[in-house]
Amino acid sequence: MTIIVITLLVLVTIVALVYPFWAARHGGVSFNDPARDLEAGIRRARNRVYEEIRALQQEYFLANMTEAEYRTQLQTARRRAAELIREQRQVRETTAAIEDRVDAELRDVLPGGGSGKEES
Amino acid sequence: MANLGTATILIALLLAAYSSVTSFVGAKRHDAPAVVSAQRANYLVTLTLAVSMGALVYAFLENDFSIRYVAENSNLAMPRVYTWVAFYAGNAGSLLYVAFALSGMAALSMALAHGRLGELRPYANGVLMLILLFFLLVLFFLANPFATLERAPADGQGINPLLTHPGMFAQPPLIMTGLVAIAVPFSLAVAALLRGRIDDDWVDAGRVWGLAAWVLLAIGLLLGSWWAYTILGWGGYWAWDPVENAAFMPWLALTAFIHSIMVQKRRGMFRMWNIALINISFTLGAFGIFINRGGPVPSVHSFGASTLGWVFLTFLGVVTVASFALFFYRMAVLRSPSNLESTLSREAAFLVNNLLLLGIAFVTLWGVVFPLISELATGQTITVGEPFFNTVNGPLMLALVLLMGIGPLLPWRTATWQSVRRALLVPGVITLALTAVVTLLLRITLPVVVLGIAVSTFAGVSILQEWVRGTLARSRSTGALWPAAFAQLVASNRPRYGGYVVHIAVVMLAFGIVGSSFYSVERDVFLTTGEQATIGEYTIEFVDVTSETFADRTERTALLAVTRGGRSLGTLAAWQGVYPSFSMISTRAGIRSTPQEDLYVIFSELQPDGQTAAFRLLVNPLVWWMWLAGPFVILGTVIALWPTRQRAAAYAVPPSPSAVPGAEVA
Numbered sequence: 138m139t140i141i142v143i144t145l146l147v148l149v150t151i152v153a154l155v156y157p158f159w160a161a162r163h164g165g166v167s168f169n170d171p172a173r174d175l176e177a178g179i180r181r182a183r184n185r186v187y188e189e190i191r192a193l194q195q196e197y198f199l200a201n202m203t204e205a206e207y208r209t210q211l212q213t214a215r216r217r218a219a220e221l222i223r224e225q226r227q228v229r230e231t232t233a234a235i236e237d238r239v240d241a242e243l244r245d246v247l248p249g250g251g252s253g254k255e256e257s
Numbered sequence: 258m259a260n261l262g263t264a265t266i267l268i269a270l271l272l273a274a275y276s277s278v279t280s281f282v283g284a285k286r287h288d289a290p291a292v293v294s295a296q297r298a299n300y301l302v303t304l305t306l307a308v309s310m311g312a313l314v315y316a317f318l319e320n321d322f323s324i325r326y327v328a329e330n331s332n333l334a335m336p337r338v339y340t341w342v343a344f345y346a347g348n349a350g351s352l353l354y355v356a357f358a359l360s361g362m363a364a365l366s367m368a369l370a371h372g373r374l375g376e377l378r379p380y381a382n383g384v385l386m387l388i389l390l391f392f393l394l395v396l397f398f399l400a401n402p403f404a405t406l407e408r409a410p411a412d413g414q415g416i417n418p419l420l421t422h423p424g425m426f427a428q429p430p431l432i433m434t435g436l437v438a439i440a441v442p443f444s445l446a447v448a449a450l451l452r453g454r455i456d457d458d459w460v461d462a463g464r465v466w467g468l469a470a471w472v473l474l475a476i477g478l479l480l481g482s483w484w485a486y487t488i489l490g491w492g493g494y495w496a497w498d499p500v501e502n503a504a505f506m507p508w509l510a511l512t513a514f515i516h517s518i519m520v521q522k523r524r525g526m527f528r529m530w531n532i533a534l535i536n537i538s539f540t541l542g543a544f545g546i547f548i549n550r551g552g553p554v555p556s557v558h559s560f561g562a563s564t565l566g567w568v569f570l571t572f573l574g575v576v577t578v579a580s581f582a583l584f585f586y587r588m589a590v591l592r593s594p595s596n597l598e599s600t601l602s603r604e605a606a607f608l609v610n611n612l613l614l615l616g617i618a619f620v621t622l623w624g625v626v627f628p629l630i631s632e633l634a635t636g637q638t639i640t641v642g643e644p645f646f647n648t649v650n651g652p653l654m655l656a657l658v659l660l661m662g663i664g665p666l667l668p669w670r671t672a673t674w675q676s677v678r679r680a681l682l683v684p685g686v687i688t689l690a691l692t693a694v695v696t697l698l699l700r701i702t703l704p705v706v707v708l709g710i711a712v713s714t715f716a717g718v719s720i721l722q723e724w725v726r727g728t729l730a731r732s733r734s735t736g737a738l739w740p741a742a743f744a745q746l747v748a749s750n751r752p753r754y755g756g757y758v759v760h761i762a763v764v765m766l767a768f769g770i771v772g773s774s775f776y777s778v779e780r781d782v783f784l785t786t787g788e789q790a791t792i793g794e795y796t797i798e799f800v801d802v803t804s805e806t807f808a809d810r811t812e813r814t815a816l817l818a819v820t821r822g823g824r825s826l827g828t829l830a831a832w833q834g835v836y837p838s839f840s841m842i843s844t845r846a847g848i849r850s851t852p853q854e855d856l857y858v859i860f861s862e863l864q865p866d867g868q869t870a871a872f873r874l875l876v877n878p879l880v881w882w883m884w885l886a887g888p889f890v891i892l893g894t895v896i897a898l899w900p901t902r903q904r905a906a907a908y909a910v911p912p913s914p915s916a917v918p919g920a921e922v923a
Contacts, residue, residue, distance in 0.1 A: 146265070153300075157289075177373075195749055195750050198730060
């Protein structure tokens with residue numbers, strides 16, 4: 138019983154730990170995507186700003202702040218949200234431009250092209 | 258089972274080491290397969306330790322006394338239901354439980370953080386696995402619960418009688434889990450420091466896990482008080498015992514953290530302060546484990562004698578030095594983008610709240626370490642008693658409750674004295690009126706009690722005012738009926754209104770503490786069956802005593818009839834168990850609990866004639882409210898932690914930045 142359980146555990150462990158390296162080497166799974174990470178970071182920051190705006194509206198709704206205070210703080214938060222949206226758009230546009238350039242260069246280098254877009 | 262248990266601990270140890278090293282290397286080199294592999298190793302540690310836990314439970318159920326730990330903490334006469342309690346009755350078992358709880362939380366936190374923490378995740382995983390590695394090393398080399406005896410005894414030594422209490426099924430695991438759960442927000446903060454880019458990415462997960470650890474400790478502390486109240490036979494619930502304090506101190510620091518992190522979430526402030534707070538919380542948690550498992554000071558809550566003090570002290574030292582060294586190293590990048598604008602603001606109230614909480618924590622810490630310091634310095638142990646803690650911490654706690662009433666009424670950023678006066682007027686007037694009525698009706702003469710009632714009432718009224726104001730405003734604006742408007746109000750800002758529910762629980766606790774501390778009545782009596790005694794308005798008649806003998810104990814139950822003003826209130830059963838092998842008499846009080854007061858009877862001693870017994874009778878006002886606070890703490894935390902649904906629009910990228918209101922201003 139002990140031997141069976143331990144053997145099973147060791148086998149599962151080896152497979153689970155080695156598979157990511159194997160998959161990366163054989164191209165089955167793509168792990169690194171800095172652009173995606175960057176965009177996710179911006180999205181998180183945007184959600185925080187939206188949450189702040191929600192809280193601000195509630196404070197105002199409960200009459201815990203004056204009209205002037207509310208307007209000033211809301212304007213600041215909205216500016217920040219707009220900045221983040223602009224950043225997010227830039228990341229997307231830059232990523233798309235880089236991908237297009239890579240596709241174009243691959244088309245020049247490889248006889249059959251290498252674009253994922255063409256294949257799809 | 259012994260081999261399986263030891264082998265799984267070894268596998269878990271190797272996995273934790275692999276996961277930690279691979280996480281840090283993977284994060285540093287941006288090697289995604291390494292990071293994924295390390296993450297999987299984290300999950301596998303939990304699986305492996307679950308097998309290890311199962312092996313020990315099975316050994317207990319099978320009465321496998323060839324395993325030393327099973328022989329030392331159970332016997333054939335032990336009711337099967339206490340197997341789970343026996344599991345952590347000693348050091349080795351509780352360390353296995355701690356390792357399992359930590360691995361479970363590490364796996365869960367990292368799984369939930371997928372896609373939310375970005376580059377922080379592998380660093381946090383590495384830190385968590387490093388902490389887990391420490392516990393696994395101790396388990397494998399110094400406190401293996403699967404160590405075997407050369408010759409298995411026919412029967413075990415049995416479980417400590419004080420542990421055979423319903424509260425013990427949950428209290429120790431909650432406290433242990435709460436203490437190690439602090440490792441999750443701590444690891445997130447350390448990950449942010451290690452990465453060297455301190456933004457607010459760790460704040461949401463840090464708040465959630467900080468709250469999780471906080472509620473586990475809170476419920477554990479309340480259950481521990483209930484256990485002490487019902488079984489220790491002294492009529493109290495809190496004695497500033499070192500083990501109680503060991504869980505109380507990190508809870509205080511965490512309370513400061515979960516308030517302060519809201520300021521960072523809301524205003525991007527207190528970045529440095531929050532990292533310092535979570536470092537302090539974890540350090541105090543490590544200190545708690547040192548007190549609990551290292552056994553440096555005697556305590557009514559210590560059950561496993563230990564020689565591991567130096568190990569946990571070393572861990573405490575390394576954690577403290579390393580975390581604060583990293584903190585100071587990164588200090589330059591920790592500065593917040595905005596500063597405190599006014600001392601009359603909610604942020605300032607949070608800061609004062611933090612300082613008071615830390616003040617109480619450090620006073621308590623001083624009381625705990627003073628006996629150790631005095632022993633080192635003079636060779637004599639000078640114990641710090643309840644009066645010191647009550648005298649110093651009492652006023653600080655009162656100030657904290659007062660601030661709990663003022664804080665929510667203050668706006669963010671800045672306020673004027675005029676607006677503060679206006680906000681405080683209604684709750685202030687109601688408080689004065691209620692306090693005057695209660696003081697006159699109950700003929701209260703002690704100024705400190707009047708102050709306690711006034712402060713607690715003020716905190717409660719200001720919260721109720723916030724609810725009423727919000728509900729009415731929402732009802733007016735949406736046309737919803739009041740109950741629906743109230744539900745909408747709570748749903749609109751769960752962290753805030755969940756927090757208010759917890760604050761109501763604190764008010765209940767405050768009333769309970771004031772009532773039972775200043776108006777408790779106590780009387781010791783000897784009664785022969787048929788005789789009566791009175792305490793307060795109650796008359797108690799000793800009806801009968803019954804005995805039942807088991808292999809390891811004799812149980813006696815005294816039956817008492819209770820009347821008040823000539824009206825029967827039923828019977829109370831006060832219990833005691835005599836355990837010859839432990840040279841111990843364990844009691845369980847007979848308690849008649851009402852919102853007004855507890856009638857509390859301890860069966861202290863039975864005379865040789867078998868008909869005369871010694872009883873301690875107590876009337877403890879308002880204790881009922883303290884136990885009711887527990888469900889409120891849980892409810893409030895669940896509300897605060899309930900995930901907020903993000904609107905789909907928040908994720909969509911609008912067609913052009915100029916279409917976004919405010920974008921043109923930037």
